[in-house]
Amino acid sequence: MNTVEENKTGLLRLIKNENNPVLSPNPENDWESLVVCNPGVWYEEGTFYMLYRAAGNDKEHQIRFGLATSTDGINFTRTSNKPAFSPSIDGPDMGAVEDPRIVKFGDEFYITYAYRPHPPGQYWNFDHDEILLPDCDKDAPLVLKNNIANSGLLLTKDFKEYRRLGRITQSNLDDRDVIIFPEKINGKFAMLHRPKEWIGEEYGCDKPSIWLRFSDDLMVWEEPSTLLLAGINGTWEEKIGGSTPPLKTKDGWLIIYHGVENGGLGYYRVGAALLDLEDPTIVKSRLTNWIMEPEHDYEIDGFYKGCVFPTGNMIIDDTLYVYYGAADRYVGLATCNIDELLNELKNA
Template sequence: MKLKKFEGNPILSPNPENTWESLVVCNPAAYYENGKFYLLYRAAGDDAEHFIHIGLAVSEDGFNFKRVSDKPVLSPTPNSFDAGSVEDPRIVKFEDEFYMTYAFRPYPPGRYWENAYDIVEAPEHNSFAPKCLRDNIGNTALAVTKDLKNFKKVGRLTHPSLDDRDVILFPEKINGKFYMLHRPKNYVGAEYGTDYPAIWIKSSEDLMSWDVPSKLLLKGEEKWEVKVGGNTPPIKTESGWLLLYHGVDENFTYRVGACLLDLDDPTKVLYKTQNFLMEPETSFEKDGLYKWGVVFPTGAVVRGDDLYVYYGASDQWCCVATCKLSELVDFVKKDSK
């Protein structure tokens, strides 16, 4: 089974009229409510520093989106922990408030696509400076909003010495606890049970104190998924929590797989696809800033039995693919070992 890509992709492209989004619009969080689709997308201009922001677009059909403003809804805060970038958001809703996790850096990453894979710029500091500053480490924070336009930054969620991204909250409490997926790049080696970065899971009583040890949830097993990370907030189904995740192969190509987690104990993987659901195929998926090919979902919403998967293409465009949710769940169960 493959996700069906929208023929009109990309659904959002860089906007030359706004300097903060003239080069990049990608990796959108997504939410569907009261007949409207909302995308909170990562955006950046063509500046040398490459400051990264988050913009908002709205649609009534899930395919044709209109920007709500010529300004970002969230930007780096000067001289703060996220002064360089706010990016790759994921969003869930608890009662009347939205909770958005977002990746950040203390300094802008520079034109990272011109460097070797996964290398960003970092200013010089002496050896006493925290590692997060010396290496311009990517980490994750939480922001809260009621209208998707005005956000309150709550602060860092994961340990400052970890390069920890792809942090995703479950959309409801499970047995009285909040759960979070994350991908700490440092958690590799024999003591961690994985040779490459993988998906970990942990719980919390209050959304900010994640002090309990993490558990290794899922690691790469197929050739297309040497390194893996979570993509979209889990979707509750009768068969389990449906999670879309990405696998990166030895050539740095990004593809998409899926798994089902136990409803009452999401630390248990019930089913996991052997084959990927989506891979880079089109010119904008293979020939953007990342030349090796990237499809990277960060938002998925359900309307009836229709699943809309919103993804970034090669770190430069926003796209959408669809399928029947019931058919995808059946496929994950059948394609599992």
């Protein structure tokens, strides 16, 4: 029996909501008629705010954000027939905006997001990791020539008006899954990130991994990064990346992350780890087994076949809510009792 099969029995799993998908493409709006996925979600004063990735059936695959709200976390209503946030007209993120993650400092929401200078195209029709490239001169910057995904920071107070603060990753690195911790740690901001090119002996990992970096300023991330979690060859998590904003619990920072089998070519599953509260470079525990995997048609029959990709989470009372993109086409919700998950981690 292989490792993947062994991991299927007798362990804690997130429970998929019976109403999944909780958000589907809307054929009435061209800009979200094909794809809705990978949402950032925030809960406050009885309302869930979902900022979701969306795209229509255009060959360039322009990607925007839509906004939906809910009072129960399951039944969401779109707030407008228009996008909440779109690529800029002539800026560095004019190609696509993707995968928002939301945290809050004071009265303002800070949203990390991935972006490209050129639309990626309908990537599911290309070979793995291939995207559209712009027509540019041989001396053009690498970020433009290779249509590299950078990560930026948005600011909003109400999810209605947004201010682009700019790029927070290195322009010549494909550095996505950038997620800010929701509070300072020992007086510093902290960030998870996944630089795709940081692989090899000098980096201590042979596939893209999760790194941790600190800063005194949310826009200036120049301190050295620490390798936090690396993939494990021959398992469900050969290639990994951060998924949702870290959650502070009594036992440590709860990290939900994604792992990909077969060197990054297979199914996306979901794992969990626990970091030290005072020094999050210390991994207190990490589950050997996944807590969620693709099972249903809406998670398998899409534009990435076999993908569950969390990007939003929160703890309400004793329940962990995890919102995820399903097969790059839908939004799903999965939950579990938070104490049961923490106990599983403490016993790992």
